[in-house]
Amino acid sequence: MTSHNGNGAPGGNKKIILVTGATGNQGGAAAARLLAAGWRVRALTRDPASRAARALAAAGAEVTAGDLDDPGSLQAAADGAYGVFSVQQGALSSPPVRVEDEVRRGRNVVDAAAVAGAEHLVYVSVADADRATGAAAFESKREIEQYIRRSGMPATILRPVSFMDNYADPAFGIQTGALVTPLAPDVPEQMIALGDIGEFVALAFANPARYLGTAVAIAGDELTPPQTAQALSQANGQHIRRVQIPVEAVRQHHSDLADAVSYLNGHGGYGADIAAARALHRGLRTFGAWLAEPGRARLAALLGSSRVASRLSARSRHERRRHHRDHRRQLGDRAGGGTPLPGRRRTRGDRGTVAGTPGSRRRRRTWPPSPAHRRRR
Numbered sequence: 001m002t003s004h005n006g007n008g009a010p011g012g013n014k015k016i017i018l019v020t021g022a023t024g025n026q027g028g029a030a031a032a033r034l035l036a037a038g039w040r041v042r043a044l045t046r047d048p049a050s051r052a053a054r055a056l057a058a059a060g061a062e063v064t065a066g067d068l069d070d071p072g073s074l075q076a077a078a079d080g081a082y083g084v085f086s087v088q089q090g091a092l093s094s095p096p097v098r099v100e101d102e103v104r105r106g107r108n109v110v111d112a113a114a115v116a117g118a119e120h121l122v123y124v125s126v127a128d129a130d131r132a133t134g135a136a137a138f139e140s141k142r143e144i145e146q147y148i149r150r151s152g153m154p155a156t157i158l159r160p161v162s163f164m165d166n167y168a169d170p171a172f173g174i175q176t177g178a179l180v181t182p183l184a185p186d187v188p189e190q191m192i193a194l195g196d197i198g199e200f201v202a203l204a205f206a207n208p209a210r211y212l213g214t215a216v217a218i219a220g221d222e223l224t225p226p227q228t229a230q231a232l233s234q235a236n237g238q239h240i241r242r243v244q245i246p247v248e249a250v251r252q253h254h255s256d257l258a259d260a261v262s263y264l265n266g267h268g269g270y271g272a273d274i275a276a277a278r279a280l281h282r283g284l285r286t287f288g289a290w291l292a293e294p295g296r297a298r299l300a301a302l303l304g305s306s307r308v309a310s311r312l313s314a315r316s317r318h319e320r321r322r323h324h325r326d327h328r329r330q331l332g333d334r335a336g337g338g339t340p341l342p343g344r345r346r347t348r349g350d351r352g353t354v355a356g357t358p359g360s361r362r363r364r365r366t367w368p369p370s371p372a373h374r375r376r377r
C-alpha cells in the first residue's frame with residue numbers, strides 16, 4: 001500500500017479497516033481520522049442503533065454488529081479487511097473490566113484478524129506496558145502485546161498516555177471548580193489528545209513500512225497537576241483549584257486505580273519520549289494547543305453548564321424568597337394591616353447550590369472518570 005504523503009492519506013485506495021471500539025474514545029478518533037484519510041471504515045459495535053453508531057454511519061462508516069466476546073461475529077466483521085484497529089476496555093473503565101476479560105477480548109481480535117488474512121493490526125495499549133508495573137490496568141495490555149508478538153500477526157502497537165480529553169469529561173469533575181487528583185504534585189502527567197491518537201492510527205496504517213513491527217509510546221505533553229490546574233484556569237478564565245487526595249483513599253473504592261497511580265507516582269509518571277513522538281507526527285498537540293482547540297469549547301460547555309445551573313439555582317432562590325415575601329404580605333394583610341411577621345429561618349434550600357458546583361453538599365466525585373462513551377450513546 002502506498003501513501004501520497006507521510007500523513008495518512010491512502011489516496012484512491014479504498015481498503016477496509018475494521019475499527020473496534022468505534023463508538024468510544026480511541027476507536028471514535030481512529031474512525032474519524034481514517035475516514036478523513038480516505039479509508040473504508042467498518043465500525044464494530046454491539047448496538048448499531050445507538051446514537052454513536054448512527055453518527056458513524058452518517059459520517060460514512062459501514063457499521064457492523066459484533067461482540068469482542070463472540071469470535072464468530074469478529075471473524076465476519078474482519079472478513080475482507082486490510083487492517084484491524086483493536087482497543088478494549090480495561091480495569092479503569094467504568095464498570096471495570098476484569099483482566100482476563102480484557103485479555104480474552106484482545107486475543108479474539110488478533111485471532112479474527114489472522115483468520116481474515118488482514119495485513120496490519122494496530123493495537124492501542126498503554127504507555128509502560130513494556131515493563132512489569134504490578135498494576136492490572138497495564139499488565140492486561142502487556143499480556144495482549146505479548147500475544148500479538150507470539151501470533152506473528154503483522155502489527156503496530158501504539159502506547160498512549162492519559163487522554164487530555166479526560167478533563168472535558170464531566171466524570172472528571174472539573175465543573176466542580178476543582179481538579180481532584182491522587183497524582184503527586186511533582187509528578188508530570190504525560191498526556192495526549194484523542195485526536196492525535198487517531199492521527200497516529202492513520203499514520204500507522206498509511207505507512208506500514210515505517211510502522212509494522214514497531215511499538216511506539218505516544219504523548220504530546222506533560223504537566224504536573226498544579227500546572228494542569230493553572231492551564232485549565234487560564235484557558236477558562238475560572239479558577240480551578242487543585243485538590244490532592246491520598247492514594248490510599250482511592251484504594252478504598254478502586255484498588256486497580258490505586259495500583260496504577262502508585263506506579264505512576266513511584267516512577268515519575270509514564271516514560272513516553274515526547275520529542276520522538278513529535279518527530280513522527282509534527283502536529284502533535286501540547287496541552288495548550290488542545291485547550292485552544294477542541295478543549296476550550298468543550299470545557300466552556302462543561303463549566304458553562306454548571307454556571308448556567310448556578311444561575312438557575314440563584315434565580316429559583318430569588319423566586320422562592322419573593323414568593324415567601326408575597327405570602328407573608330398576604331398573611332399580614334389578612335392579619336389586619338401589615339403586621340410584620342417574624343423573620344423566616346434559612347432553610348437548606350436557601351443555602352444549597354447545584355449538585356457538583358463549589359459548595360455543593362453532595363459528596364464530591366473522586367478520580368477516575370466513568371467512560372465517555374456512555375455520555376455519547
Ligand SMILES: NC(=O)c1ccc[n+]([C@@H]2O[C@H](COP(=O)([O-])OP(=O)(O)OC[C@H]3O[C@@H](n4cnc5c(N)ncnc54)[C@H](OP(=O)(O)O)[C@@H]3O)[C@@H](O)[C@H]2O)c1
Pocket residue numbers: 020021022023024025026027044045046047050066067068069087088089090091092093125126127137160161162163166371372373
Ligand atoms: N482514559 C485514559 O486516559 C487512557 C489512557 C491510556 C489508555 N487507556 C485505555 O483505553 C481503553 C479504553 O479505550 P476507550 O476510552 O477508547 O474506550 P471507551 O470510550 O470506553 O469505548 C469502549 C468501546 O468498546 C466497545 N466495546 C466494549 N465492550 C465491547 C464488546 N464486548 N464487544 C464489542 N465492543 C465492545 C464499545 O462499543 P459498543 O458499546 O458500541 O459496543 C465502545 O465503543 C482502556 O483499556 C484504558 O485502559 C485509557
